[in-house]
Amino acid sequence: xxxxxxxxxxxxxxxxxxxxxxxxxxxxxxxxxxxxxxxxxxxxxxxxxxxxxxxxxxxxxxxxxxxxxxxxxxxxxxxxxxxxxxxxxxxxxxxxxxxxxxxxxxxxxxxxxxxxxxxxxxxxxxxxxxxxxxxxxxxxxxxxxxxxxxxxxxxxxxxxxxxxxxxxxxxxxxxxxxxxxxxxxxxxxxxxxxxxxxxxxxxxxxxxxxxxxxxxxxxxxxxxxxxxxxxxxxxxxxxxxxxxxxxxxxxxxxxxxxxxxxxxxxxxxxxxxxxxxxxxxxxxxxxxxxxxxxxxxxxxxxxxxxxxxxxxxxxxxxxxxxxxxxxxxxxxxxxxxxxxxxxxxxxxxxxxxxxxxxxxxxxxxxxxxxxxxxxxxxxxxxxxxxxxxxxxxxxxxxxxxxxxxxxxxxxxxxxxxxxxxxxxxxxxxxxxxxxxxxxxxx
Amino acid sequence: xxxxxxxxxxxxxxxxxxxxxxxxxxxxxxxxxxxxxxxxxxxxxxxxxxxxxxxxxxxxxxxxxxxxxxxxxxxxxxxxxxxxxxxxxxxxxxxxxxxxxxxxxxxxxxxxxxxxxxxxxxxxxxxxxxxxxxxxxxxxxxxxxxxxxxxxxxxxxxxxxxxxxxxxxxxxxxxxxxxxxxxxxxxxxxxxxxxxxxxxxxxxxxxxxxxxxxxxxxxxxxxxxxxxxxxxxxxxxxxxxxxxxxxxxxxxxxxxxxxxxxxxxxxxxxxxxxxxxxxxxxxxxxxxxxxxxxxxxxxxxxxxxxxxxxxxxxxxxxxxxxxxxxxxxxxxxxxxxxxxxxxxxxxxxxxxxxxxxxxxxxxxxxxxxxxxxxxxxxxxxxxxxxxxxxxxxxxxxxxxxxxxxxxxxxxxxxxxxxxxxxxxxxxxxxxxxxxxxxxxxxxx
Numbered sequence: 114x115x116x117x118x119x120x121x122x123x124x125x126x127x128x129x130x131x132x133x134x135x136x137x138x139x140x141x142x143x144x145x146x147x148x149x150x151x152x153x154x155x156x157x158x159x160x161x162x163x164x165x166x167x168x169x170x171x172x173x174x175x176x177x178x179x180x181x182x183x184x185x186x187x188x189x190x191x192x193x194x195x196x197x198x199x200x201x202x203x204x205x206x207x208x209x210x211x212x213x214x215x216x217x218x219x220x221x222x223x224x225x226x227x228x229x230x231x232x233x234x235x236x237x238x239x240x241x242x243x244x245x246x247x248x249x250x251x252x253x254x255x256x257x258x259x260x261x262x263x264x265x266x267x268x269x270x271x272x273x274x275x276x277x278x279x280x281x282x283x284x285x286x287x288x289x290x291x292x293x294x295x296x297x298x299x300x301x302x303x304x305x306x307x308x309x310x311x312x313x314x315x316x317x318x319x320x321x322x323x324x325x326x327x328x329x330x331x332x333x334x335x336x337x338x339x340x341x342x343x344x345x346x347x348x349x350x351x352x353x354x355x356x357x358x359x360x361x362x363x364x365x366x367x368x369x370x371x372x373x374x375x376x377x378x379x380x381x382x383x384x385x386x387x388x389x390x391x392x393x394x395x396x397x398x399x400x401x402x403x404x405x406x407x408x409x410x411x412x413x414x415x416x417x418x419x420x421x422x423x424x425x426x427x428x429x430x431x432x433x434x435x436x437x438x439x440x441x442x443x444x445x446x447x448x449x450x451x452x453x454x455x456x457x458x459x460x461x462x463x464x465x466x467x468x469x470x471x472x473x474x475x476x477x478x479x480x481x482x483x484x485x486x487x488x489x490x491x492x493x494x495x496x497x498x499x500x501x502x503x504x505x506x507x508x509x510x511x512x513x514x515x516x517x518x519x520x521x522x523x524x525x526x527x528x529x530x531x532x533x534x535x536x537x538x539x540x541x542x543x544x545x546x547x548x549x550x551x552x553x554x555x
Numbered sequence: 556x557x558x559x560x561x562x563x564x565x566x567x568x569x570x571x572x573x574x575x576x577x578x579x580x581x582x583x584x585x586x587x588x589x590x591x592x593x594x595x596x597x598x599x600x601x602x603x604x605x606x607x608x609x610x611x612x613x614x615x616x617x618x619x620x621x622x623x624x625x626x627x628x629x630x631x632x633x634x635x636x637x638x639x640x641x642x643x644x645x646x647x648x649x650x651x652x653x654x655x656x657x658x659x660x661x662x663x664x665x666x667x668x669x670x671x672x673x674x675x676x677x678x679x680x681x682x683x684x685x686x687x688x689x690x691x692x693x694x695x696x697x698x699x700x701x702x703x704x705x706x707x708x709x710x711x712x713x714x715x716x717x718x719x720x721x722x723x724x725x726x727x728x729x730x731x732x733x734x735x736x737x738x739x740x741x742x743x744x745x746x747x748x749x750x751x752x753x754x755x756x757x758x759x760x761x762x763x764x765x766x767x768x769x770x771x772x773x774x775x776x777x778x779x780x781x782x783x784x785x786x787x788x789x790x791x792x793x794x795x796x797x798x799x800x801x802x803x804x805x806x807x808x809x810x811x812x813x814x815x816x817x818x819x820x821x822x823x824x825x826x827x828x829x830x831x832x833x834x835x836x837x838x839x840x841x842x843x844x845x846x847x848x849x850x851x852x853x854x855x856x857x858x859x860x861x862x863x864x865x866x867x868x869x870x871x872x873x874x875x876x877x878x879x880x881x882x883x884x885x886x887x888x889x890x891x892x893x894x895x896x897x898x899x900x901x902x903x904x905x906x907x908x909x910x911x912x913x914x915x916x917x918x919x920x921x922x923x924x925x926x927x928x929x930x931x932x933x934x935x936x937x938x939x940x941x942x943x944x945x946x947x948x949x950x951x952x953x954x955x956x957x958x959x960x961x962x963x964x965x966x967x968x969x970x971x972x973x974x975x976x977x978x979x980x981x982x983x984x985x986x987x988x989x990x991x992x993x994x995x996x997x998x999x
Contacts, residue, residue, distance in 0.1 A: 448704060518781065521785075
C-alpha cells in the first residue's frame with residue numbers, strides 16, 4: 114500500500130474543487146496543482162483577485178433571462194452563477210443554506226431576495242445569518258412567522274428553528290411554545306393591488322410577558338431567541354456534523370468533531386473558519402482514485418457545464434433538474450433534500466442520462482457529421498473524448514470498456530457506414546464519460 | 556446529507572407540476588418515447604434482483620392469486636384539519652366560536668350523522684351516501700408529537716419510534732409478500748414512499764407518464780445498441796461503498812427497466828393501452844391515480860400502493876382557501892379513481908385508506924389558519940368497506956391538557972384492522988403489541 118502522499122497534485126485540486134464547488138476545469142487543475150495546498154485553499158476560501166464571474170451572460174433563445182416571470186429562469190439564473198463563478202465556495206455554501214433553511218412555495222422576487230441574502234452571509238457569523246433568515250420575508254411567510262402575534266402565537270417557525278435550523282434535539286414542546294410567544298410581533302403589509310408590501314415589526318403585536326426557554330427566564334423577544342438557540346450547547350455540534358457531511362464522506366471521528374466544535378465556538382460562531390478547517394482536513398482527500406460522494410443534481414449539471422465550457426444558452430436545465438430530483442427554489446419540504454445515495458434511482462439515473470443529451474447535441478461538445486477520422490485508434494478516440502469533457506476521473510475498468518467499445522463500434526461496418534460509425538463512436542464516448550456511473554461520483 | 560430527518564424523508568413530494576412542463580416541451584423526440592406504463596420505474600430491492608424478469612415475476616405472482624386484495628394508501632401531506640373537513644354540524648355553535656373566520660358556513664350534511672362535509676368534498680359525499688366511505692374522525696395516537704416529521708414517521712412505520720424503521724406496508728410485504736415481484740408494492744412517484752420501505756421484499760416506484768427509454772442524439776442502429784451494451788458493462792460493477800453502489804445499480808437497473816417496459820409504450824398513433832373509460836379532473840393526484848388504476852387492471856400482482864396528494868394541508872394561514880383547494884383535488888381525484896376501478900371490474904379487490912400525519916388545533920390562530928394539533932381525519936374507501944362514521948367525533952367542549960382535541964381512535968387500531976380484515980394477516984406480525992389496540996370493523 115502506498116504511503117499517504119503529502120504531495121499536492123491535480124487530483125487533490127480536482128477533489129477540493131468538486132467538494133467546495135462544482136469541479137475544476139483542466140486549466141484550474143493544472144494551475145492550482147502548481148500553487149500548492151495553502152494557496153489553493155486560500156483561493157477557495159477567500160477568493161482571488163479579478164472578477165467574480167467570467168464568461169458570457171446567460172440567454173434563452175437569444176434573450177436575457179427573466180427570473181421573476183418565466184418558469185425555470187430563476188433556476189437558470191442561479192445555475193449560471195454557479196457555472197461562471199470565480200467564488201465557487203460561496204455558491205456551494207449558498208446551496209447548503211438553501212437546503213438548510215429550505216423555503217418553498219413563495220413568490221419568485223422573495224425567493225431571489227432570500228437567495229441574495231443567503232449568498233451575502235454564506236460564510237459569515239452564523240447568528241448574523243440566522244437573524245437575516247428570521248427576518249426574511251419568504252421564510253417568514255413559509256413558516257408563518259409573519260403575522261404571528263401575542264393573541265395567537267404561531268409555532269411553526271419556532272419549531273423548525275430548533276428542530277432543523279439550530280439544534281436537532283435538546284428542547285421541549287414547552288420551549289417551542291414559549292419561543293413562539295417571544296417571536297411574535299411581525300406583521301405583513303399588502304398593497305391595494307394585493308401585492309406583498311413588506312413586513313414590519315409591530316411592538317403592539319409582540320407578547321412582552323415573561324417566558325421560560327431552556328430553563329432561562331426573561332421577557333424574551335426574537336433577538337433573544339436567536340441568541341438562546343445559538344448559545345445552546347447542542348448548536349455547535351449540530352452544525353459541525355451537518356457541514357462535515359456536506360463536504361466529506363468519511364465518518365466524523367470524535368476528536369475531529371471536538372476540534373471543529375472548538376474552531377466554530379472560539380471564532381464566535383463564524384462559518385468561514387469552520388468550513389476552512391473541514392476543507393483542509395485530510396479525510397476530504399481520501400480515496401482520490403475512487404470517489405464515493407454522489408453528486409447532487411445541481412452539482413452534476415453545473416460540473417458538466419463548467420468542465421465542458423458550456424454556458425447557459427437554453428432553458429432545458431430547469432425541467433431536467435426537476436426530473437433529477439433537485440429543483441432549486443422549490444425544495445421538497447422545510448427539511449430540504451435527502452442527499453447522498455438517495456439522489457439515485459432508476460428514474461433519476463435516466464434523467465441524468467437525458468441531461469447529457471442536451472450537452473452533447475450542442476457546441477462545444479457536438480460531434481458534427483464527418484468530423485472524426487475513421488483512422489483513430491481506440492486510445493486516440495478516448496483521449497479526444499476525455500479532452501473534450503475536461504478529463505474527468507474514470508475507473509480503470511471503465512477505461513478498458515470504453516476502449517473496447519471503440520473497436521466494437523467499427524466492427525461489421527459496411528463501407529458507407531465507416532465514416533458515420535467514427536462520428537458515432539466519438540459521440541458515444543463523450544456521452545458515456547459524462548453520464549456513466551463514474552460521472553455520478555466526486 | 557446531513558439532514559436531521561433522514562429517517563423521515565420529506566413530507567411533501569417534489570412538485571409534479573414542474574415535471575409536467577416536460578410533457579409540454581416541444582421536443583420531437585418525446586413523441587416516440589411514449590408514456591403508458593412506459594413510465595419510469597424505480598426498483599428497491601435488498602438483494603440483487605433479476606430485474607429483467609420483473610414482468611414475468613409479476614405475472615406469475617398475479618396468476619397465483621388473481622383476486623388478492625389491494626390496499627391503496629393516499630397521503631394528505633401537512634396535517635389535514637378535521638373540523639373544516641368533516642364539520643361537526645351537531646356542535647356547530649361551539650365550532651363557530653372556535654373558528655370565527657375559518658369556519659365552513661354551509662357544510663353539506665351527511666344524512667343524520669350530525670356531521671357535514673366541506674363543500675368541496677362533493678365526490679366524497681356521494682361515495683359516503685353510496686356506503687363506500689368509512690370516516691374515522693379523531694384519529695391519532697396518545698400524547699401526539701406535533702412535528703410533521705415525527706408524526707409522519709410514526710404513521711409511515713406504524714411504530715412510535717424515532718428510529719429508522721421499515722414502513723408498515725413494507726413490513727407486511729416482508730412477512731406475507733413475494734421475494735421476487737417488486738411491483739407488489741408501488742409508490743406512484745419518482746421515489747419510494749417510506750410506507751413501503753421494506754426489509755427484504757422488493758418494491759418499486761412508478762413515476763408519472765414519462766419515457767423510460769434511452770436515446771443518444773446522433774446515434775442509431777447497431778452503433779447505438781453497442782454503446783448501450785457498453786453502458787451495461789460499465790455499470791455492472793458492484794462496489795461496496797454506498798455512493799458507488801448506488802451509482803452503478805441505478806445505471807444498470809434503469810437500462811433493464813427500459814428494456815422490460817418497452818412493450819408498454821404508447822403506440823405510434825398515441826393510443827395508451829392503459830387508459831380506461833373514466834375522465835379524471837385535472838391535477839397531479841388524478842394523474843397518479845389514473846396510472847395506478849391502469850396498473851391495477853393488469854396482472855402485475857400489485858398488493859399495496861401509495862399515492863401522495865399534491866395539496867398542502869399544513870394550513871397555518873389562509874386555511875379557508877388552501878384547505879378548499881386541497882380537498883377539491885382530493886375529492887375529484889378519488890371519486891374518479893373509484894369510478895375507474897369499478898368500470899374496470901377490479902374495485903372489489905381495492906381498499907383505499909386516506910390518511911394525514913395529524914389533525915390541527917381546534918382553536919384557529921390569528922393568521923386565518925390552524926396550528927399543529929391532535930385528533931385528525933382518515934377514511935377508508937371502497938365497494939367493500941363498512942360505510943358510515945366509524946369512530947366517535949371528538950367533543951369540542953373537552954380538550955386535552957394542550958388544548959387539543961381528544962384522540963378517539965389510535966391509527967394502529969386501523970392498521971391492525973386493515974391487516975386482519977382486508978389482508979388476512981395476523982396483525983401482530985406487522986404491528987408490535989397489536990392486541991392492545993382493539994379493532995374497528997372496516998370491511999363489510
